Each structure stands twice: as structure tokens, then as C-alpha cells.
Amino acid sequence: MRKILVIGAAGQIGSELVLELGRRFGDDAVIASDVKDECPEALKDFKYTQIDVLDNKKLRNCVQQEGVTEVYLLAALLSATAEQQPKFAWQLNMDGLFNVLDLAKEGIIKKIFWPSSIAVFGPSTPKNNTPQQTIMEPTTVYGISKQAGEQWCAYYHEKYGVDVRSIRYPGLISHASLPGGGTTDYAVDIFYHAKEHGEYTSFLGEQTALPMMYMEDAIRATIELMEAPGENIQTRTSYNLAGISFTPKDLADAIRKHIPDFGIDYAPDYRQAIAATWPASINDEVAQKEWQWKMKYDLDKMVTTMLENVQPERLFKK
Numbered sequence: 001m002r003k004i005l006v007i008g009a010a011g012q013i014g015s016e017l018v019l020e021l022g023r024r025f026g027d028d029a030v031i032a033s034d035v036k037d038e039c040p041e042a043l044k045d046f047k048y049t050q051i052d053v054l055d056n057k058k059l060r061n062c063v064q065q066e067g068v069t070e071v072y073l074l075a076a077l078l079s080a081t082a083e084q085q086p087k088f089a090w091q092l093n094m095d096g097l098f099n100v101l102d103l104a105k106e107g108i109i110k111k112i113f114w115p116s117s118i119a120v121f122g123p124s125t126p127k128n129n130t131p132q133q134t135i136m137e138p139t140t141v142y143g144i145s146k147q148a149g150e151q152w153c154a155y156y157h158e159k160y161g162v163d164v165r166s167i168r169y170p171g172l173i174s175h176a177s178l179p180g181g182g183t184t185d186y187a188v189d190i191f192y193h194a195k196e197h198g199e200y201t202s203f204l205g206e207q208t209a210l211p212m213m214y215m216e217d218a219i220r221a222t223i224e225l226m227e228a229p230g231e232n233i234q235t236r237t238s239y240n241l242a243g244i245s246f247t248p249k250d251l252a253d254a255i256r257k258h259i260p261d262f263g264i265d266y267a268p269d270y271r272q273a274i275a276a277t278w279p280a281s282i283n284d285e286v287a288q289k290e291w292q293w294k295m296k297y298d299l300d301k302m303v304t305t306m307l308e309n310v311q312p313e314r315l316f317k318k
């Protein structure tokens with residue numbers, strides 16, 4: 001029987017992934033877990049267990065007692081936060097991964113999803129249409145941890161037959177959950193400010209193009225990858241997904257189609273230096289070929305959906 005454990009279920013991806021896994025496989029097939037003591041309100045129909053992924057003993061007990069077959073490991077520090085706490089970021093991002101990989105190596109669980117990121121690329125990577133396999137010299141702690149993690153995933157697959165699958169997520173955009181500590185967070189923030197104040201100050205510069213993706217596409221990609229036949233999955237590091245590439249100016253222009261007076265100005269901060277090292281656009285032909293990946297949301301569709309659904313009162317007290 002399928003039993004799925006989502007680690008990091010209170011985060012931006014986790015909170016939406018749990019709901020979609022529940023819709024597809026039944027709420028009883030999914031266990032949500034997070035380092036937080038309290039189960040997020042949105043996940044109250046699911047079994048919830050508090051787990052720090054660094055607590056290997058508690059993680060193992062949970063997996064064995066509940067008969068967990070698959071783990072989605074989403075607990076991590078993202079790019080901006082990781083730069084503030086480099087040692088802890090490395091520990092969380094790497095030891096958490098090893099704790100889960102070892103459960104699969106020992107045959108206790110059957111399958112793992114682990115997210116990588118466009119942060120694996122660096123300043124020496126080709127900036128446009130970045131290929132699946134290319135130069136990777138990341139300059140952030142987060143990027144270094146993701147690149148090392150990718151290699152460990154491939155190693156565990158090759159040496160121990162571990163079925164681990166991964167996506168290099170672009171920046172993710174959702175109205176249902178808030179991002180926490182990434183360089184791409186402006187592309188969510190902007191919608192709350194556009195609706196509430198009609199203006200926004202971007203912490204990335206006007207012409208900083210980055211790959212992004214609407215959350216519904218990202219969740220669908222994640223589950224489609226996990227459900228694809230194992231023999232199709234020839235890439236055991238992590239898959240490029242192209243998403244939608246745009247600059248803060250492109251995004252503001254798209255918002256202006258709905259809010260004509262929307263105003264934007266630019267005050268780049270330390271996150272600009274991170275963004276400057278990442279690709280502007282990504283090539284995802286390998287994902288298209290190996291597991292038939294196809295994106296549904298372009299820039300205009302994403303902006304329309306965000307503006308229709310975003311609830312500024314979640315950020316701004318009235």
C-alpha cells in the first residue's frame with residue numbers, strides 16, 4: 001500500500017503538494033510533517049507529525065511505524081536565507097538528504113523526491129537556454145548544497161539502486177502559499193502589493209531575467225515525474241524545467257494589463273548579486289523527452305490567475 005511522507009509540509013511547495021497528493025491518492029495515503037509543532041490549518045484533514053529531518057531517529061521511527069513507502073523531502077534553507085546561515089544551511093540541506101537516502105538504501109522506503117534548483121548553475125554557466133548538462137560552478141551555499149545533493153542522488157541510484165527523482169525548480173509562484181527566503185520571492189510579493197497598494201519596490205533590478213513557474217505546473221511536474229515509469233528516468237541528478245522567463249519589468253507590464261496604474265521602482269539588494277549568477281532561461285528538452293513534460297501556464301495566464309486569487313489580507317493587517 002502506498003504511504004507518502006511529505007517532509008517540510010508547512011512550506012511553500014509542501015503545503016500545496018500535500019493537498020494534491022491527497023486528491024490523487026486519498027488523504028489517508030499522505031502524512032504531512034514539518035519542523036513546526038502545529039499542523040498548518042490548510043492540512044488539518046491529514047495526519048500530521050512534527051519531525052526535524054535532522055533527527056534521524058525520530059524520522060526512522062515514523063517511517064517504520066507508519067509503513068512509509070515514498071518520501072518527498074522539501075525541508076531546506078533557500079538561497080537568500082542560506083547566505084545568512086551558511087553552516088546550518090549546509091547541514092540541513094545535506095544531512096537531511098542523507099537521512100532520507102539511507103532509508104531507501106536500506107530498502108525501508110521505495111522512492112524519493114528531492115528538489116534541486118536553478119541555483120546549481122553559476123556565473124560561468126551559459127546564461128540563456130541553459131542546457132541540462134553544462135558548466136556548474138555555483139557561488140551560493142544553497143547552490144553548492146543542491147549541486148552536491150544532485151551528485152549524491154545519482155551516486156545512490158548508481159551504487160545502491162535508490163529510486164530518487166529530482167527537478168531543478170525555477171522560482172515558484174503561488175497565491176495559496178508564501179515563499180520563504182528565496183531570491184525569486186519578489187515575483188510573489190509583487191502581486192500582494194499590486195492589489196493592496198498599486199505599487200511595488202522590487203529587490204531585483206529591472207532587467208534581471210530569471211526562470212519562474214506557476215505552482216500548479218510545478219506540483220504537476222513533481223507528481224508526473226514521480227509517477228513516470230522508472231526506465232524512462234535516465235537523469236538521476238535532476239531535471240531542468242524551463243518555466244517562464246521574465247524580468248521584474250516584464251512582470252510589471254503584464255500586471256499593468258489588469259491594473260493600468262500599477263507603479264514599480266527598483267531597489268536591488270544583496271539578492272541581486274545572487275540572481276546575477278543564475279540563468280535567464282532554461283532548456284528542458286530532456287524532461288520533455290524522458291517523461292513528456294509540458295508546461296501549461298505562460299506569463300499572462302499566471303498573472304491573471306494570481307491577480308484573481310491573491311488575498312492581500314494574508315500579508316497586510318486591515
Ligand code: AKB
Pocket residue numbers: 078079080116117118119142169170171172181182183184185
Ligand atoms: C530561491 O530563490 O532560492 C528558490 C530557488 C530558485 O530555488 N526559489
